[in-house]
Amino acid sequence: MSETQSRFSIKTYKKVLKEEGWKGLLRKAGWKVAILLFLFFLIKGLVWLAIFYGGVELVRSWF
Numbered sequence: 001m002s003e004t005q006s007r008f009s010i011k012t013y014k015k016v017l018k019e020e021g022w023k024g025l026l027r028k029a030g031w032k033v034a035i036l037l038f039l040f041f042l043i044k045g046l047v048w049l050a051i052f053y054g055g056v057e058l059v060r061s062w063f
Contacts, residue, residue, distance in 0.1 A: 013037055 013033055017025045025034050 010037075010040070 013025065013029060014037070016028055017037065020028075022034060025037065
């Protein structure tokens with residue numbers, strides 16, 4: 001895989017974030033990528049919360 005292909009892979013960004021933290025991600029990828037990755041994790045977490053809340057409400061409606 002060439003550098004340009006791996007540069008735009010979310011797996012690569014997640015790996016950099018895990019190994020080097022937010023500062024390393026900013027240094028290697030820039031602000032735009034850091035903000036996009038932050039928003040990705042935020043939305044992912046909100047979706048899980050919505051699924052959990054919906055499941056709880058569904059169980060409550062049964063009883």
